[in-house]
Amino acid sequence: MTVESTAARKPRRSSGTKRAAGAASAAKAPAAKAAATAQNAEPQLVQLLTPEGERVSAADNPDAAEFLSFVEDITTEDLRGLYRDMVLTRRFDGEATALQRQGELGLWASLLGQEAAQIGSGRALRDDDYVFPTYREHGVAWCRGVDPTNLLGMFRGVNHGGWDPNTNNFHLYTIVIGSQTLHATGYAMGVAKDGADSAVIAYFGDGASSQGDVAEAFTFSAVYNSPVVFFCQNNQWAISEPTERQMRVPLYQRAQGFGFPGVRVDGNDVLACLAVTRWALARARAGEGPTLVEAFTYRMGAHTTSDDPTKYRRDEETQAWEAKDPILRLKTYLLASGGADEAFFESLEAESEALGKRVREVVRAMPDPDTMAIFENVYADGHALVDEERAQFAAYLASFEAEEGH
């Protein structure tokens, strides 16, 4: 599935009318709308597929209409592709959770419930765009073509980041909350300097919105008009803290005070996430600067496998969100609309099984790093102290071997 074709890298801003494929010329209109939306205390939620699995038409919802143009090109096959992405991502995620329970991983941060936000936004990207994730963007990584097993290294404890960011334009997971929003902004400043028409997307959470770094990223990107999309997955919780501990009004409204639009989208609606992200990326490519997208979703599982959410939230809340499941609603739609048949779902189930099996096998075979890796890559150009300590430690280790050799 190619939701978005990969445009060749072209000089940016050379033409104000240049648009990414699928990004209709309405980039301006939703911006105005978003600004208007931001003024209401009651948040407007951009939704294109209801929890009941029904598509929203322009007639139903004039707000949504503005974004519908951004997914006009989406075929039934594309929808099946999005569905497949979500199902496989969830399967991978579940497998990782299981592997943690079996002791194969030290920790796992599940994306359960956030598949639509991640696949929708991830599939809006072009290859030449660049992604700055948190530690939970397994679905986005999937869209970028990062082998999911690569994500597991840091959770197994064999590395701090197991992929080359530049292979798939997908930066390493960042654990210090909010830091990556500044990296994304700087990267976007560089994209603009290069005259490229790529865009950058920075993921962050509702909790992260409180960090000063995120506000500074808003300021820098606004001042330099950088081509960056700030994509917040508001999953309602920052570990045990509900969003009321982080903000008093809906987050998407914050953007306006920094001088760029913010939109709240149904984060469990993959189509709406795709549309809104495409719109925001189109703004970035068109030289219109940053956009804040707040994907309103829910963390169905624990914060990580170390967490016990029963300590702080009610089952009813989680159950209420089950009804809004992102995968289920697309399945309902595909079934009702005849967009997919049983054979599709069966073959996808088989593909899931295969993925799960592969993940298990790869993880279990993942070797521990060599002890001396401690000293590797501390510096690119070397450092006398590292050399000294490496040599001393090697000699120390060798002394045991020598003794054992006796």
Add this chain to the structure above:
Amino acid sequence: MTVESTAARKPRRSSGTKRAAGAASAAKAPAAKAAATAQNAEPQLVQLLTPEGERVSAADNPDAAEFLSFVEDITTEDLRGLYRDMVLTRRFDGEATALQRQGELGLWASLLGQEAAQIGSGRALRDDDYVFPTYREHGVAWCRGVDPTNLLGMFRGVNHGGWDPNTNNFHLYTIVIGSQTLHATGYAMGVAKDGADSAVIAYFGDGASSQGDVAEAFTFSAVYNSPVVFFCQNNQWAISEPTERQMRVPLYQRAQGFGFPGVRVDGNDVLACLAVTRWALARARAGEGPTLVEAFTYRMGAHTTSDDPTKYRRDEETQAWEAKDPILRLKTYLLASGGADEAFFESLEAESEALGKRVREVVRAMPDPDTMAIFENVYADGHALVDEERAQFAAYLASFEAEEGH
């Protein structure tokens, strides 16, 4: 002059209708207005006294009308008092600049041009309110009753802060940009915990608005609904950087995205600054949480005596602002309205002279601290290393005396 009587400390929020003296019951209305104002791209400037020295009536300007009620009680005598404050503050400031040139001070940060913002806001405070200044709030210090010569110690280099913050509820000057906004927020959290109906005001600059700490202060105060007023003197410059390097839209709009109102006031209009600050303080006392006030003003002088603004800004700009001088406009009004006669201005001139003389004398007589003060107040409860180093250094110094004694 008592613009605001000092109410006894009473439990806060025990009555929703409790209001500070002079703060009419309209606290709600301007809040709504401010929110509405914040939605316009074109900033609305609350102005009650024009640069030409004419008072704005409710009929002239319905926006201003909402704030007029907050200065209904201001008598002609009060206006003369505000005028006097501004004149003496400017005189003190000029004297300090001169003292720096004479080598008596190492540095001075002049408030020239910002007198109305500081006196207007400073006179809106009650004694039990608490102020967190930057390094330029000499006018606010004046309103709090801090002896102006106390401000000079840190600029002379004899201390880092020469007054007891709790004597006048005026915190020490803070040099690290933005830090004090968090201290103010924490203090305000404490005020709320105590059930007091005091308010807290945090001063900061346009440049400071970019610091993550300021955004975090907005978040904390919004989440805890703390009784704090964020008072930004947007003097158009952060050293050599114009506001466009810090923000893309007017600052007062930022508040709304954090869930509280923001207002832009003519920072060269002492009456408007008084009214708007009273309104914001009334909101704080009434348990309505934080407010952002952006006082739109201008730094007429250099950033500090170390700075040379001819490197980065045009004379014409500064000249244009001269026409908006905060002191001149009140003088024009007082003269035209018969609110003050020549005798008033003459006696004020004499008072200014006397202040200048006293400042000169006090500064010149200001002794250098004792060398051993280096080791004082590092800890409240003592520290073995400080004791050791103090003793060693004393012995070292004594060794010279011994030698000299020979």
Add this chain to the structure above:
Amino acid sequence: MAVEKMSIAKALNESLRKALEQDPKVLIMGEDVGKLGGVFRITDGLQKDFGEERVIDTPLAESGIVGTAIGLALRGYRPVVEIQFDGFVFPAYDQIVTQLAKMHARALGKVKMPVVVRIPYAGGIGAVEHHSESPETLFAHVPGLKVVSPSNASDAYWMLQQAILSDDPVIFFEPKRRYWDKGEVDTEAIPGELHKARVTREGSDITLAAYGPMVKVCMEAAAAAAEEGKSVEVVDLRSMSPIDFDGLQVSVEKTRRLVVVHEAPVFLGTGAEIAARITERCFYHLEAPVLRVGGFHAPYPPARLEDEYLPGLDRVLDAVDRSLAY
């Protein structure tokens, strides 16, 4: 209760509870300290019993946490701040170094800063990046701060009491991998001074100095060395600022050899200062240079390597042997 066996985690929890009970100005602040009781459950049950006004879940912003704690201290409160993990203290570093540490001096003593910053620190729990670090140098070097770390339940209980009672800012490093180690706590004992070292095992051939998580390793090393006929004295420093050099000097003048052990990188670790100062104080007593065992000049490695990275029994014994070989 008077004497009870409990874990370090429980001792800290009890100590916080006592502080909340005894002084209405004491507040607990941090991420997830409320209903969850903190990710390590150190504040478990406290919000339930003392309410949201005293045990405060904060926004996810460390600078904001410490900055508002400073403001609360200025208002007369005594905030006890929890930083969730060692690696997340850095967003608050500016507030700690430029404000918290200096406020008392800046105000010429007119204001006090009774703020405790609790930081679960150091490694050994198999965690991901940023969750295993030992940044004590970065605080101990800063005038105006005090820095301590308990190694056992009794110290955890009493040192936290004393830190909260102190009118100075105290960075309180909790050895997270020892949270579940148990020991006896006498909640009615009169504690020793907060910043004094303690000899936890007497010996005559060599001194091992450590604090926090490494005290246990040193005790084990001393036991192992004893089997080889070496008499090792172990000093639990307990405080990294100030360091009890007088106490340590007494030990070193007796044993004439010193090895300092910590998890933090050796380069500019606290062992550097200890080596420099003890060498100056005991120049004619030392039979060997002060040796140091600690982390390498490399980021804390992935979990699967931490056993090799962390100073363990063998590396400590190796240093003991090297020292004795002089």
Add this chain to the structure above:
Amino acid sequence: MAVEKMSIAKALNESLRKALEQDPKVLIMGEDVGKLGGVFRITDGLQKDFGEERVIDTPLAESGIVGTAIGLALRGYRPVVEIQFDGFVFPAYDQIVTQLAKMHARALGKVKMPVVVRIPYAGGIGAVEHHSESPETLFAHVPGLKVVSPSNASDAYWMLQQAILSDDPVIFFEPKRRYWDKGEVDTEAIPGELHKARVTREGSDITLAAYGPMVKVCMEAAAAAAEEGKSVEVVDLRSMSPIDFDGLQVSVEKTRRLVVVHEAPVFLGTGAEIAARITERCFYHLEAPVLRVGGFHAPYPPARLEDEYLPGLDRVLDAVDRSLAY
């Protein structure tokens, strides 16, 4: 030009100019670096000549400056960041320590971090609070960073060139009170290694080791001591991470005595590491413990006290005498 006499400030300016000329990926970022040319005029004229896209006035937010510089480096740029004064680096500390220092290792070497953070540091200019500090320990202790400080114009020129060419993050401390000291700069010379110490005066009785602003004081002390018949060797360390212990060791093995001088507080200052490591390396050579002269464990004092606070000629000579007395 080839050899020219210029101030350190001018040498830095010329060095930045050359870097901008030679590599279009080099960027200058910071507060007031544009039209104003920085508060110390180190970037004077550069924006005029290279434009706003290369010499970038940033918002007033240090974390933002370093954080976006990291992003720019990921995009292939080589940002040279100016922090306005030493005391204002702390808001950026988190980005420096948790991101800049670790990115290369985190990425298993797949990305590089060629970012230079220039910091005018140390005292002696009669400034207000936060404008006179020496925080080098707080960076040198952190694996992944390199830390250097030139003491003269030639080093200022060349070391900055080398720092910009380095693929590692370099914290570049500029001795602000020496900005106007002049020296000869050969802009065509082949420079020595960035992290090697240099003997700036030979001597046989004792070694003085320093860097940045204190080299001059040590040179003066050596001259004064010579008048009293003492032969003092002075080593300009130039680099605080790594420290050229090999070079220093050669000197100490010759003189058998060492005094380390820096403005930073002695407690956990770089002198601590030098004392510890040199003592270990030269245990049998040292006639006296390594002595340290530096700042006290107190906030940098108000300007009127800084002459007493700062290590000056007398304090250095006192330490020389104390060392020689052993």
